[in-house]
Structure formats: structure tokens, C-alpha cells
Amino acid sequence: MTNESHILQSVVIPYFNFAVFLGVLIYFFRKPLTIMAQTRRDKFLASTKESSEALEKANAEFKQIKERFEALNAELSTFKTESENQARAEAAKIVSEGDRLAAQILSETKKVAEEEIARARRELRDEIVSAAKDKASKQLASSLSDAEKSKILSTRISDLKTYRV
Numbered sequence: 001m002t003n004e005s006h007i008l009q010s011v012v013i014p015y016f017n018f019a020v021f022l023g024v025l026i027y028f029f030r031k032p033l034t035i036m037a038q039t040r041r042d043k044f045l046a047s048t049k050e051s052s053e054a055l056e057k058a059n060a061e062f063k064q065i066k067e068r069f070e071a072l073n074a075e076l077s078t079f080k081t082e083s084e085n086q087a088r089a090e091a092a093k094i095v096s097e098g099d100r101l102a103a104q105i106l107s108e109t110k111k112v113a114e115e116e117i118a119r120a121r122r123e124l125r126d127e128i129v130s131a132a133k134d135k136a137s138k139q140l141a142s143s144l145s146d147a148e149k150s151k152i153l154s155t156r157i158s159d160l161k162t163y164r165v
Contacts, residue, residue: 141149 144152
């Protein structure tokens with residue numbers, strides 16, 4: 001065998017056989033492979049379409065949720081502001097009521113204290129008058145004679161009889 005025939009048998013014929021095998025393989029399996037590829041492509045396109053629709057739906061839901069969240073934040077802010085205003089108004093009302101009550105208690109305390117001072121002054125005056133009367137009586141009793149004492153007593157008794165009638 002020559003070198004050319006050896007190259008032909010060792011290199012060309014196996015590649016030729018392989019090419020014929022590929023040709024037969026393609027001839028018999030082209031339709032099933034095409035159908036399989038078409039089916040995969042259709043599934044892929046359907047999946048892509050479904051995922052696009054799901055993405056659009058998710059974006060729409062996200063937008064709705066975001067709008068609701070913003071509305072709730074606005075409502076919460078309004079509620080917070082109203083609550084703070086009501087709390088301030090209530091605090092001011094409580095403070096003014098406390099001031100009014102304190103002024104009333106102070107006024108009543110002053111009035112009671114003035115009444116107590118007046119009562120204490122009357123009692124003190126009555127005590128002083130009583131003490132002065134007792135001292136004057138004792139002084140007079142020690143300086144008057146028995147005759148003068150009996151004259152004063154009879155005058156007092158007659159004055160008392162006049163008041164009774």
C-alpha cells in the first residue's frame with residue numbers, strides 16, 4: 001500500500017463515514033429534533049410571557065401598596081398632629097383649671113385665716129376685758145368699804161329688776 005492509499009484509509013474514510021453517519025442522523029432525527037426545539041422555544045416564550053405578566057402584576061401591586069402606604073403615612077401624620085394638638089389643648093385646660101383651683105383655694109384659705117385672726121382677736125379682747133374687769137373688781141373690792149359695797153350691790157340688783165320687767 002502506498003502512502004496515499006494509507007492516508008486515504010486512515011484519515012479520509014473515517015471522516016467520510018462520520019459525515020455519512022451525520023447525514024443519516026440528521027435525515028432521520030431532523031424532524032423530531034426540530035419539533036423538540038420548537039416545543040422548548042414555545043415553552044420558553046410562554047414562560048417569558050408569563051414572567052412578563054407576573055412582573056407587570058407585581059409592579060401594579062407594588063404601586064398600589066406603595067400608594068396605600070403613603071396614604072397611611074399621611075393619615076398617621078394627620079392623626080399624630082391632631083393628637084398632639086388635642087394633648088396640648090387638654091394640658092392647657094388642665095393647667096388653667098389647676099390655676100383657677102389654686103386661686104380659689106388660696107382665696108378660701110385667706111378668708112378662713114382672716115376669720116380665725118378676727119376670732120382670735122375677739123377672744124383675746126374678751127380675755128383682756130375679763131382680766132381687766134376681774135382686776136378692777138378686785139382692786140375696787142379691796143379699796144371700798146362694806147357699806148359702799150352693799151350700796152353698789154343694791155343698785156345692781158335694782159338695775160337687774162328693771163331689765164326683767
